[in-house]
Amino acid sequence: MLNGIALRLLSVGFFAAMSATVHGLSHSVPVGQIVFWRSFVAIIPIVIYMAWIGRFPNGFLTKRPGGHFMRGLFGGISMVLSFISLAYLPVANATALAFLGPLVSLPFAAMLLGEVLTRRIIWAAFIGFGGVLLMLASSLVRPDADPGQLIGIAAGLGFAATMGLVRVQIRNLTKTESAVTIAFWFSVTCSGIGLLSLPLGWVPMVGDVLWYLVFAGLLGGVAQILATEAAARVPVSQLAPFDYTGMIWALGFDVILFSQFPDWISFIGMGAIVMAGIITVVTPKSERPAAAPPAPRQPWH
Incomplete structure (x- = not known):
């Protein structure tokens, strides 16, 4: 279980770095173009990892093409909505909206996967959700201050809703x-979704634009592997509160890279989010759902 949690924490950090990169690109590069490069370049670390664990080329084979297509379709929609949110909101605010995803995934996990939700895990999710609301307080109270915030908030809510289902699909x-x-198949599907936007117009990749697009793809590819490996080891309901640590990364990127400083209400929200993770960590083993067995890994080692 600890290995799964560690993998999830690492994936959160990589996803946060990718989000910061996308936020910086979104002011000059169309969302569809970013989606394509983030997904297409991600195939490189995925294939390297496939070879490293001895799954090349068998890792391309699947018994459930329909399941991968649906995961890729909903995941691609989620990615588009996430990048739109990042285009109009600070990284911390867009990340906060994304944290609604783990909360949505809890009932899905219970209904579709039969996972047991303890009271402590449910309370942790709601405390984290309360922290998210505090993080968004300034945007929600004065949405008319910037019309673009309404677009960003709407896209962020759509992202959270679709990600709740995607987590269960994974x-x-x-x-x-x-x-x-x-x-691998997620990246292939999302590359196709991004490529569909080519007729709408892509910008020339001059200067540092190409390198940032490649960097976002590499970060996303590594984060995908870490997140999927974590989901194979630990139930969705137990991973949900640990995603809230991404807020710390997001706030740091906003301050260091974009000179966007959060107010005191945001810091209170961050404290509530961290508290949610602590509640889960100290939950007695007798109250935790039993960890599901890992996915088949015959030739991996």
Whole structure:
């Protein structure tokens, strides 16, 4: 279980760095173009990882093409909505909206996967959700201050809703599919979704734009592998509160890279988010859902 949590924490950090990169690109590069490069370049670390664990080329094979297509379709929609949110909101605010995803995933996990939700885990999720609301307080109280904030908030809410289902889809796929297979076909599907935006107009990749697009893809590819491996080891409901640590990364990127300083209400929200993770960590083993067995890993070692 600890290995799964550590993998999830690492994936959160990589995703936060990718989000900061996308936020910087979104002011000059169309969302569809970013989606394509983030997904296409991500195939490189995924294939390297596939070879490293001895799954090349068998890792391309799947028994559930329909499941991968649906995961890729909903995941691609989630990615588009996430990048739109990052285009109009600070990284911390967009990340805060994304944290509604783990909360949405809890009932999905219970209904579709049969996972047991303890009271402490549910309370942790709601405390984290309260922290998210505090993080968004300034935007929600004065949405008329910037019309773009309404677009960003709407896209962020849509992202959270679709991600709640995507998390459960990933968990379900890991019962028969390896993490690298899931990550590979997700990137392929999302590359196709991004490519569909080409007729709408892409900008020339001059200067540092190409390198930032490649960097976002590499970060996303590594984060995908880590997140999928974590989902294969630990139930969705237990991973949810740990995603809130991404707020710390997001706030740091806003301050250091974009000179956007949060107010005191945001810091209170961050404290509530961290508290949610602590509650989960100290939950007695007798109250925790039993960890599901890892996905099949025959030739991985």
